[in-house]
Amino acid sequence: MRLSKTHLKTLREAPSDAVLESHKLLVRANMIRQEAAGLYMFPKLGYRTIRKVEQIVREEMDYIDCQEVYMPHVNPAELWQETGRWYAYGPELWRIKDRNGNDFILNPTCEEMFTDFVRKEWSSYKELPFSLYHIQFKYRDESRPRYGLLRTREFIMKDAYSFDATEEDLHTAYMRQYHAYEKVFTRCGLDYRIVEADNGPIGGSKSHEFSALSDWGESDILYCDECGMAATVERAECSDEAPVKEEMQPTEVVFTPGTKTIEDVCNYLKLPVEKSIKALMFTTYDTDLNPKDNVVCFVRGDRQLNMTKLVNALDIPAHYIEFADEDIMGPITGSVAGFTGPIGLKNCIVVVDSELVGTVNMCAGANKEDHHMLGVCYGRDYKGDIVTDIKELQEGDPCPHCGKPVKFRRGIEVGQIFKLGLKYSESMNATFKDENGEDHPYWMGCYGIGVSRTMQAVVEQHHDDKGIIWPLSVAPYHVIVTVIKSQDETQLNLAYDIEKKLEAMGVEVMVDDRDERPGVKFNDADLIGIPIRITVGKLAGEGKVEYKLRREDDHEVMSAEEAIAKAKALVDLEGDGRYLFKNLSEETLNAH
Ligand SMILES: [Zn+2]
Known part of the structure; x- marks a missing residue:
């Protein structure tokens, strides 16, 4: 393939909305182009x-x-209605109609x-x-x-x-x-x-x-x-920390003005945050997306709620639940925004994290403005309609299997x-x-x-500040032959000769024979990341070229024949990526 006859429009600047290096580089290297939000065109190299x-x-x-x-x-909608996913899949399911008004996805x-x-x-x-x-x-x-x-x-x-x-x-x-x-x-x-x-x-x-x-x-x-x-x-999974054994105290309502977060309350009352109970409130929806149930979840104050575990516990699709408007929910359930606790709730599904089972003398909201309750004991004072693990495992927490800190x-x-x-x-x-x-x-x-x-x-995973560094197995081409001076017949002929010989051996070659400055060509070669570069320049008359790998800094001067042999050997070794199977287990390699 010759670049003089192929469209390649590399860019100096990445699109302003690109955050990831990979996104920037794919656009700059002319491998992808966005047509509309989330819809991409793939130019030749991509x-x-x-x-x-x-x-x-x-x-x-x-x-x-x-x-x-x-x-x-x-797909006809009927198939998805049969399994129920037509209703359960949510707004990401792309629904369309034909001219007769029939539903499809x-x-x-x-x-x-x-x-x-x-x-x-x-x-x-x-x-x-x-x-x-x-x-x-x-x-x-x-x-x-x-x-x-x-x-x-x-x-x-x-x-x-x-x-x-x-x-x-x-x-x-x-x-x-x-x-x-x-x-x-x-x-x-x-x-x-x-x-x-x-x-x-x-x-x-x-x-x-x-x-x-x-x-x-x-x-x-x-x-x-x-x-x-x-x-x-x-x-x-997240393992439950065993509850601290102590004698149950009677409950006591205490004045905690303006303490809307767990941290505020625990600072104010000088309590360790593990002695507190955090409340989170949700509204669930039915298949027509009408409000269905009020859900109040409780986890230990230092824990985070895991939404996936919660929707699994409720056995509903993820898009059937939303954080509740606590001001609307309050009068129905008896909760008070910022001061919600497990005692005295009504008209709601109470989901309790399994770690709270057996805990005693905890601090929770009192369902009264500016008040919390001390001495809250699981079993004696409240229970859950659903009790299960709904908390998130976090870095440093004990491994649920062996107890060592997780990474x-x-x-x-x-x-x-x-x-x-x-x-x-x-x-x-x-x-x-x-x-x-x-x-x-x-x-x-x-x-x-x-x-x-x-x-x-x-x-x-494979790039540097100059561009992409494709592994040979997925590179658009194996070799780029860069001609320093395209008007020079000797250089051009040697480059085409290398191209012909490599292609005859099954090696994929692109020749940069464009009428461009060498700097532009080198920058483009680095940006698009072809793994092997053979540069044909002023030594062409002696049949010599430079051989360089994109992943290495150094280049070597050698005869064109040597460079061809070296490129061919590398493509043979790494071209299909199987040489990396050395990292796989016997079990994987024998699986058939
Ligand atoms: Zn472990």
């Missing part, structure tokens, strides 16, 4: 990397006999359509197990698209679905995908961590997230070096896998016949990889 990532995904899916198919992007994920496909096409246990996947655009009507390819309204995703006869077989299918994912992200050159995750609107019983580590990231991960525990903040990292979610169980097969009546002709629902799993996200995550 699309080549997308296809490289897709190809790696495809090879690892094919390796585990996952069958590639292709489904429509538009743009796929955010594809469980319904695959289940429908399978119930129509498959029927016998003899064909089990099997799994299917496709790579296509997905849609999410994001309220605030941002961060380049990380929060878009249209994105490229691989999603796979497995169909099995038993729960054990589902586990086998799940682990096969798990190991395939390890290979995919390893080949892409990502430093990632596998963490337990919440199932969210997909549903099911178990989930893992594959998170590319990054200083910035919307996925918060807690992990333990001691025992290997790793989970997203939403998911991470915190951020990451970019690049993949997630789910055990769905029977959720979709039962609601959509997708069954197979066993040996005796009896019908059974499929045990299902689903497995997603964000292809466009993966591309940006790679850049987030």
Whole structure:
């Protein structure tokens, strides 16, 4: 490929709304262009990397006999009404109508359509197990698209679905995908961590997230070096601290003027914050988004409420709950904004964090303006309608498994896998016949990889102040041949000769033969991050060139033949990313 005949419009400045280095660099390197909020175009170089990532995904899916198919992007609403997700999915579900007023959606994920496909096409246990996947655009009507390819309204995703006869077989299918994912992200050159995750609107019983580590990231991960525990903040269990044993005191209402926060109260009363109870109030909504229930949650004063655990405890979708307007809720429940406590509430669902069970002599709001109550004891004075873990595990807290302090990292979610169980097969009546002709629902799993996200995550991990440093496996081209002086026939001919020879060996080459200053060419080469640079300059007459790797500072002068051989050898070694399999376990490598 010759740049003299190819569009490349690199930019000095990143768009003003870009926060992440990866977002800035992808735009500056002319690999992505935003058409409208959260909708991206992929110019040539960017699309080549997308296809490289897709190809790696495809090879690892094919390796585990996952069958590639292709489904429509538009789904009839009926399928989503069958599973109830038409109502439960929330405002991110992109709903459209056809000219006759029929409802459709743009796929955010594809469980319904695959289940429908399978119930129509498959029927016998003899064909089990099997799994299917496709790579296509997905849609999410994001309220605030941002961060380049990380929060878009249209994105490229691989999603796979497995169909099995038993729960054990589902586990086998799940682990096969798990190991395939390890290979995919390893080949892409990502430093990632596998963490337990919440199932969210997909549903099911178990989930893992594959998170590319990054200083910035919307996925918060807690992990333990001691025992290997790793989970997203939403998911991470939090162990209850045992209550302090002391004799129960009678309750006592005390005057605490103007102390609206837990810190204020504890300072005012000179109490440790662990001796206080914090209240949080919510309103839930029904399927028509009319207010349904008042919910009051209590956690220990030093804890944070985990919203995911709360909506799971209430068994409602995340968008059916909002912080309450306490002034409206007060007269109904008997609570008083800033002074809400667990004693004497009415007309509400009380959710108590399990850690409060057995606690005595705590300080809580008195449900009276400017007053708190001391001596509050669980069991004697109040109980919960729901009692469960609703608190957030935080950095430094004891690991729920081994007790050592947990650590915190951020990451970019690049993949997630789910055990769905029977959720979709039962609601959509997708069954197979066993040996005796009896019908059974499929045990299902689903497995997603964000292809466009993966591309940006790679850049987030592989760049310097000059630009992107692509790993060979996902680079748009392997080699860039930079011609210092394009009007010089000798230089140009040598460059084209190198191009021809490398291409004959299967190496992907771009030649920068543009009529530009050398400085512009070097800057562009660094910015777009092609892994190997061969520079053809004034030594061309002697058949000599400079050979330089984007990831290294130094260059070497050598014959063109040597440079060709070196480039070819490196592409052979690193081109498909499999050389990094040395970091994977035997179990992963043997999974098939
Ligand atoms: Zn641990």
